Amino acid sequence: MNIFENILSSATIFKNRDVLRHSYTPEKLPHREEQINQLALLLSPMLRGGTPSNIFIYGKTGTGKTATVLFVGRQLEEASKKARLNVAVHYINCEIVDTAYRVLASLARKFGSNVPMTGWPTDQVYDEVKKVLERRGARVLVILDEIDKLVKKAEEALYGLTRINSELEKSSICLIGISNNLKFKEYLDARVLSSLSEEEIVFPPYNAEQLEDILQQRAKLAFEDGVLEEGVIQLCAAIAAQEHGDARKALDLLRVSAEIAERERDSMVRVEHVKKAVRKIETDYMIETVRTLPVHSKILLYSMSLISENTPKFTTGEVYCVYKKLCNKVGINPLTQRRISDLISELDMLGVLNSVVISKGRYGRTREMKLEADRKTLRKALEEDYRLQNLRKFEGELKKFANLNLFQF
């Protein structure tokens, strides 16, 4: 028997897995009617040959900003096609397209202009965009998703785009900026800000009930009938609502739960799978944060993992002592205790450990901490770093040292 046939014949939980991915834009967006109407109203001048105000949209991750804008954009295109108008919608994700050149080039290319990937001066691309738009007489809705990413590297591109209309005659551009970072407005140049946020739409987080509706709707498309145990959706919704009302998280949770069920060859997705999924997502997140930490933080965590084999709680001085020893072993200059103190605070913020400043009277004032992450998982994630791999060789010696260090008082 073909190995794939074997796999395919066994698991039939998913009907369509892609429905649960972030990239999927559903036909209906529950609990976003208000925002959809507002947006449609603001954009309607495009269908009457006018130019709408620029729009600025903000809301936390997973509040349906991108999905809503894409949805309305699609409807706009359809409506304009029916009315035989020359309206186009151009979506740009600024995290990927993150320089002035690339933004302008992608816009020019959308209208069939041959702008090379690199090479032209940015001004020339800007002119090219104007030329192409004028030739077509097009009204364009440009969606700049994650616009905060663009500000740092290409504020002048934004400035240019906000002013481009005054240099166009037959065509026009309407901008929609999407951001989940409210603070970014403070960094924005005042001229750009006032032009960009002529209109603003806020996307509030979803509550548990709303998330439940969203999940219900997607589940119908994603799963075969009757594979979800009673309460699975409610649990996913409740957990996601507790955090930030993040629909993305809720969908992830549901998808991972189902994947776990599938892997266990269970015919149903059960509440226990959701609980496992929560843990899996948590550890995955932890591993990912640890992986991307700078070396010194990694060595620091390694010291902590050694110490916590003997005692769960320990102080800055103890960790620093072991940390210095480890640095010697791997041939890296240790940082000062002052700096380590800051690194510990950072790790605390990330949730890898938990620390409190306590006073031990005569024996000083210090921070007492304990690891939050599972020690074994943490260790595995740390040892992925080639610079720390030698440390396993000294494990016995180091453990003894860590132990000794604790009893020096």
Add this chain to the structure above:
DNA sequence: CCTCCACCGGAAAGCCGGGTCA
């Protein structure tokens, strides 16, 4: 009630890599 530990955490300066501008 005072002392004094062992560190906290603010301020400021130094270092470094990358980017900018003439």
Add this chain to the structure above:
DNA sequence: TGACCCGGCTTTCCGGTGGAGG
């Protein structure tokens, strides 16, 4: 091209402190 600047990381310096023990 080199002078210059910027921001992030790190060190240096140092005043501050809660509470056990005297």
